[in-house]
Structures are given as C-alpha cells and as structure tokens.
Amino acid sequence: MQMKVILGVAILIGGVAFAVAQTDHSGHGDGTNHAAHGQADGTALTEPGQGAFAALSEVVTLLEADPATDWSQVDLRGLRDHLVDMDRLVSFTEVEEEPVDGGLRMIVTGDAQTLAALRRMVPAHAGQLANDPRWTVDVTQSVSTVELIVTSDDPAVAARIRGLGFFGLMASQDHHSAHHLMMARGEDAHAH
Structure with missing residues (x-):
C-alpha cells in the first residue's frame, strides 16, 4: 500500500512538472509568460483551452517530435x-x-x-x-x-x-x- 502511495505521488509530481514545462513560454514579451499566469496558488492548467486549439496543439507537438515529418506536406x-x-x-x-x-x-x-x-x-x-x-x-x-x-x-x-x-x-x-x-x-x- 505504501508503495502505491509513493508511486501515486511521484506520478502526480511528474505530471505537474510536465504541465508547468509545457506552459513556460519565457521567450514571450512582457506580461505574456503563460507559466506565470494562474500559478500563484501552486496550480497549473494542462488543457490549452478551446477544443480545436487543443487538437491542433496536440498534432503540432506530435509533428515536431517526429523527425520524419515532411513539413512541405503538412496541412x-x-x-x-x-x-x-x-x-x-x-x-x-x-x-x-x-x-x-x-x-x-x-x-x-x-x-x-x-x-x-x-x-x-x-x-x-x-x-x-x-x-x-x-x-x-x-x-x-x-x-x-x-x-x-x-x-x-x-x-x-x-x-x-x-x-x-x-x-x-x-x-x-x-x-x-x-x-x-x-x-x-x-x-x-x-x-x-
């Protein structure tokens, strides 16, 4: 039981760390660092907003991670x-x-x-x-x-x-x- 609790906490911490990393756009101009928004209480959102935007975001992430992506064909x-x-x-x-x-x-x-x-x-x-x-x-x-x-x-x-x-x-x-x-x-x- 103790091992399950430890694993659960580790997964939760890892998920929060991943979400924070995904929202850190520190290259943006003043006031547009998304990582700073809404995290004063220690929470981080993982959904990038509107459904179509989220679907596009997910596809872009997969395309960028695939070295075989033929960017001349991407639509x-x-x-x-x-x-x-x-x-x-x-x-x-x-x-x-x-x-x-x-x-x-x-x-x-x-x-x-x-x-x-x-x-x-x-x-x-x-x-x-x-x-x-x-x-x-x-x-x-x-x-x-x-x-x-x-x-x-x-x-x-x-x-x-x-x-x-x-x-x-x-x-x-x-x-x-x-x-x-x-x-x-x-x-x-x-x-x-």
Missing part, C-alpha cells in the same frame, strides 16, 4: 477547417430522428455553412460506420438535407443505434485521432 489549415466542420456538426446541426425497422433514420440540416459541413462530414463518416459489419449504413443528400439511415438485423444492435442517435453515431468508430494526424500530414485522410 494544419486543412485540419483546422475540418475541426470547424466538426464544431458546426455538433453545435449547429438540426436533427430529426425517426425510428425505423432495425434502426434509425436521421434527417440533418442547418444554415448554409452547417449544411456544407454536413455534406463533407456525414458521407465520409458513414464510410467509417459501414466498416462495422453489425449494421448497414445509407446516406442520401437533397438540396437542404443530408439523410443517414443506420439499421441492423440484430435487435440489440438496433437498440444501440437508436441509443447513439445521430451525434453518437458521428462520434463512434474511434478513428478521429488517426484521421486528424493524417490530415495534418497532408495525407488522404479518407483513404483509411
């Missing part, structure tokens, strides 16, 4: 645009869900920018969903909507589909991190 702007699409999908999409035999029919829409994001995101993610043999996926597009139908012959899977709903289905199939890194490296992220 962080493309990744940023994709992260904006993800935000529009989650924050601004209007969804009408209708149970169907074996699953769910989802009709999604939004303003012009959201609809454009849905046209980029939903068919691409439907391809990832279709890799799961437990269900069948169909996507159709009209002038003002994107329709996603996901069904299964297995009643338990059908219940899961309905429970996940549109947003849960869009977040499933944990491929997002690899997808984002591929995009940042300038690779065809939809070929995987």
